[in-house]
Amino acid sequence: MSLYSFKKSEAMFQRAAKVIPCGIGGHVSPAVTVPGSFPYYATHGKGCRYWDLDGNEFLDFMCAYGPVVLGYDHPRVNEAAAKQRALGSVFNHPTPLAVELAEKLVSIVPIADWASFARNGSDVTYYALQVARQYTQKTKIIMARGAYHGTHPWSIHSMAGIIPSDYEHILQFTWNNADELRDLCKKHEGDIAGVILTPYHHPAFGDQVLPAPGFYDEVMRLRDQYDFVLISDDVRAGWRLNMGGSCEHFGFKPDLICYCKAIANGYVLSAIVGNDRVKQAASSVFFTGSFFQAAVEMAAALATIDELEKTNAIAHMWKMGELLQNGLRERAEKHGLQVSVTGPPTIPNMTFKNETNFLRMQRFSGEAAKRGVFFHPHHNWFISAAHQPADIEQALGVADECFAIVRQEFGS
Amino acid sequence: MSLYSFKKSEAMFQRAAKVIPCGIGGHVSPAVTVPGSFPYYATHGKGCRYWDLDGNEFLDFMCAYGPVVLGYDHPRVNEAAAKQRALGSVFNHPTPLAVELAEKLVSIVPIADWASFARNGSDVTYYALQVARQYTQKTKIIMARGAYHGTHPWSIHSMAGIIPSDYEHILQFTWNNADELRDLCKKHEGDIAGVILTPYHHPAFGDQVLPAPGFYDEVMRLRDQYDFVLISDDVRAGWRLNMGGSCEHFGFKPDLICYCKAIANGYVLSAIVGNDRVKQAASSVFFTGSFFQAAVEMAAALATIDELEKTNAIAHMWKMGELLQNGLRERAEKHGLQVSVTGPPTIPNMTFKNETNFLRMQRFSGEAAKRGVFFHPHHNWFISAAHQPADIEQALGVADECFAIVRQEFGS
Numbered sequence: 001m002s003l004y005s006f007k008k009s010e011a012m013f014q015r016a017a018k019v020i021p022c023g024i025g026g027h028v029s030p031a032v033t034v035p036g037s038f039p040y041y042a043t044h045g046k047g048c049r050y051w052d053l054d055g056n057e058f059l060d061f062m063c064a065y066g067p068v069v070l071g072y073d074h075p076r077v078n079e080a081a082a083k084q085r086a087l088g089s090v091f092n093h094p095t096p097l098a099v100e101l102a103e104k105l106v107s108i109v110p111i112a113d114w115a116s117f118a119r120n121g122s123d124v125t126y127y128a129l130q131v132a133r134q135y136t137q138k139t140k141i142i143m144a145r146g147a148y149h150g151t152h153p154w155s156i157h158s159m160a161g162i163i164p165s166d167y168e169h170i171l172q173f174t175w176n177n178a179d180e181l182r183d184l185c186k187k188h189e190g191d192i193a194g195v196i197l198t199p200y201h202h203p204a205f206g207d208q209v210l211p212a213p214g215f216y217d218e219v220m221r222l223r224d225q226y227d228f229v230l231i232s233d234d235v236r237a238g239w240r241l242n243m244g245g246s247c248e249h250f251g252f253k254p255d256l257i258c259y260c261k262a263i264a265n266g267y268v269l270s271a272i273v274g275n276d277r278v279k280q281a282a283s284s285v286f287f288t289g290s291f292f293q294a295a296v297e298m299a300a301a302l303a304t305i306d307e308l309e310k311t312n313a314i315a316h317m318w319k320m321g322e323l324l325q326n327g328l329r330e331r332a333e334k335h336g337l338q339v340s341v342t343g344p345p346t347i348p349n350m351t352f353k354n355e356t357n358f359l360r361m362q363r364f365s366g367e368a369a370k371r372g373v374f375f376h377p378h379h380n381w382f383i384s385a386a387h388q389p390a391d392i393e394q395a396l397g398v399a400d401e402c403f404a405i406v407r408q409e410f411g412s
Numbered sequence: 413m414s415l416y417s418f419k420k421s422e423a424m425f426q427r428a429a430k431v432i433p434c435g436i437g438g439h440v441s442p443a444v445t446v447p448g449s450f451p452y453y454a455t456h457g458k459g460c461r462y463w464d465l466d467g468n469e470f471l472d473f474m475c476a477y478g479p480v481v482l483g484y485d486h487p488r489v490n491e492a493a494a495k496q497r498a499l500g501s502v503f504n505h506p507t508p509l510a511v512e513l514a515e516k517l518v519s520i521v522p523i524a525d526w527a528s529f530a531r532n533g534s535d536v537t538y539y540a541l542q543v544a545r546q547y548t549q550k551t552k553i554i555m556a557r558g559a560y561h562g563t564h565p566w567s568i569h570s571m572a573g574i575i576p577s578d579y580e581h582i583l584q585f586t587w588n589n590a591d592e593l594r595d596l597c598k599k600h601e602g603d604i605a606g607v608i609l610t611p612y613h614h615p616a617f618g619d620q621v622l623p624a625p626g627f628y629d630e631v632m633r634l635r636d637q638y639d640f641v642l643i644s645d646d647v648r649a650g651w652r653l654n655m656g657g658s659c660e661h662f663g664f665k666p667d668l669i670c671y672c673k674a675i676a677n678g679y680v681l682s683a684i685v686g687n688d689r690v691k692q693a694a695s696s697v698f699f700t701g702s703f704f705q706a707a708v709e710m711a712a713a714l715a716t717i718d719e720l721e722k723t724n725a726i727a728h729m730w731k732m733g734e735l736l737q738n739g740l741r742e743r744a745e746k747h748g749l750q751v752s753v754t755g756p757p758t759i760p761n762m763t764f765k766n767e768t769n770f771l772r773m774q775r776f777s778g779e780a781a782k783r784g785v786f787f788h789p790h791h792n793w794f795i796s797a798a799h800q801p802a803d804i805e806q807a808l809g810v811a812d813e814c815f816a817i818v819r820q821e822f823g824s
Contacts, residue, residue, distance in 0.1 A: 012511060015515075019518045021695035040506075041505050060504065088457040089679075092786060095454055103431050116432060118532075120531055133574075159698050165577045165581060285571070289533065291531070291680040294680055297680070
């Protein structure tokens with residue numbers, strides 16, 4: 001096959017740069033993949049594949065950075081959404097779907113006594129901080145260093161447009177280091193409002209790290225001792241580890257869980273669930289937006305959850321992810337390359353060991369993209385329920401070619 | 413006719429209270445209208461009417477708090493959105509629609525050299541602050557006391573879950589008081605990053621106040637003198653005063669304009685446009701979200717803008733709003749009642765003069781709701797392009813009955 005080119009993407013990007021800051025900004029910026037080796041614009045999708053502006057087809061392992069958990073253009077989800085669309089979406093009131101979806105989340109998530117809805121992951125993580133501060137009447141929030149909780153200034157330090165007061169009450173500890181967390185709690189005793197954690201550590205540009213044995217037991221013990229609010233930021237991992245929340249997979253009990261990405265298979269929705277301990281505080285915080293009650297996306301979420309449950313989708317994705325992870329390890333070894341394949345099988349990631357400049361990984365993923373397989377060079381990947389064994393085989397075939405290129409070019 | 417009852421709404425609310433904090437939270441909470449006299453849940457809508465869970469029909473003057481500018485279930489907007497839905501919405505990249513929509517906004521908004529997209533009004537107002545801080549490398553933001561710029565803690569002081577550092581660099585002045593604004597600029601000279609203003613003052617629970625003659629001239633003079641970034645928060649008024657931004661209506665030139673609500677006739681989208689002066693700063697701030705590039709709502713926005721332009725919708729809404737405003741004044745006077753009808757005709761509001769407890773207004777609007785006309789008691793109203801003279805006549809007929817009740821019950 002001839003390798004893909006991205007001429008139409010590049011021409012559109014030139015056009016975009018005139019009227020959009022950066023041309024394309026944020027996490028989908030070409031700068032975060034490998035400029036010149038990846039597409040910049042998508043046109044349509046189906047199942048685990050999508051097409052770019054140049055007409056190139058991609059076997060996708062990003063799922064739109066997570067949301068597309070059932071696959072692109074899922075008929076059942078689209079049908080449920082279209083049915084609600086014909087009735088309407090935003091009104092002067094919620095629709096009964098808000099109640100149905102809250103009841104559904106409460107029924108499937110063991111820690112949940114209630115749910116609320118918003119539109120971005122950042123909406124619900126920021127709200128969670130406010131609920132924690134309101135419940136405890138304290139100010140400090142502890143997060144893991146390098147964790148991503150959205151783009152709001154409280155969680156992103158030292159970036160453009162952010163001032164020190166935005167994060168002056170945010171404390172950081174090293175993921176999995178319970179001693180450091182305990183020391184922070186002790187040092188700030190009487191002023192800890194909450195601890196916010198992704199269920200496992202998935203920093204950009206790095207290996208994924210699962211919770212160490214006993215880590216969450218200690219976190220929960222500290223919660224009991226210091227009476228802070230424990231927040232699980234499941235925006236990225238939600239619906240891919242356990243339908244009861246990723247905390248069920250890892251065995252801990254947060255007070256709040258934040259959902260977004262996969263909650264409605266790509267429809268614009270986020271949610272937060274919580275326990276009764278913090279419900280009154282959650283009621284007190286003013287939390288709203290023009291579209292927070294929009295019904296179409298709630299219909300999509302109900303259909304998505306139902307489909308995930310009925311098809312036992314997580315188990316399927318787990319198997320597909322294992323096939324991919326094991327296959328990548330085997331093929332890398334065959335070429336004499338050292339790779340680190342990390343994370344749960346449904347949210348895999350790969351880096352080349354002993355490299356800090358990402359050059360091997362950029363070469364590998366760029367060559368894969370030019371052969372129609374989307375592996376992100378710097379961010380964890382996502383499996384969807386639409387991936388089948390033949391797709392994994394195709395991906396591994398391409399990976400094999402790309403490992404060969406890396407070996408040839410970089411040695412080991 | 414028999415008056416409406418809301419039994420099914422009330423039963424659903426009881427069910428909701430078990431699984432959602434407050435049952436219904438935020439700006440659509442029953443507590444912000446008149447509990448017992450208004451519906452709590454909507455089921456479907458068409459044009460300027462919607463139906464509640466009890467089957468009651470409402471002639472609507474809220475338009476879902478603004479978004480539904482062309483009317484509920486608009487066929488052309490829905491068709492454009494459905495066409496894109498069949499292709500897909502979120503991907504690993506934007507679609508070309510992001511470029512088309514940015515180009516469209518740049519072409520119709522005189523101050524705009526560029527556009528970016530998000531999902532909530534709060535997303536873009538908060539981003540605007542960051543852009544202002546990045547551009548100026550200064551910290552203070554000035555806003556009008558009582559103005560609403562979303563739910564993020566920077567703009568809402570002294571509410572639950574908010575701590576003083578959230579707003580310690582926000583300064584406030586009295587709307588229309590250019591002297592006070594000038595004094596603030598002088599006092600904090602060298603540290604003013606931005607001034608954020610709604611194009612006219614539309615506080616909840618109060619009369620709307622248009623800019624005083626010369627106010628914006630002075631604001632622009634101060635911007636030149638102190639080199640701050642001037643932000644127009646057009647979330648509420650956008651698409652209802654001028655297709656070039658409400659600044660064009662009032663004659664001022666901001667650096668940034670924030671849009672949300674009506675931008676896509678109820679589809680979940682917000683946008684910010686800016687001039688070249690702040691484009692580099694806008695590029696530097698990390699601004700993204702899982703759904704910021706979702707394409708379906710951009711298709712809806714393009715169709716909405718085109719329809720508004722082609723039908724000269726603002727002129728039509730203006731006429732309908734004037735009919736309503738004048739009719740309300742006449743009928744109130746007929747009953748010997750003193751009302752204050754304020755704001756642009758497309759975003760009218762009414763209060764009873766000489767009352768501070770809202771009891772007359774709650775009685776008036778509650779009785780209107782029970783007769784199928786939705787006038788909000790405490791928040792400005794919205795006209796849509798779907799309103800026709802016969803609708804205004806129906807509304808005024810109901811208003812007449814309700815004025816009579818108020819007169820009988822409260823005297824004058």
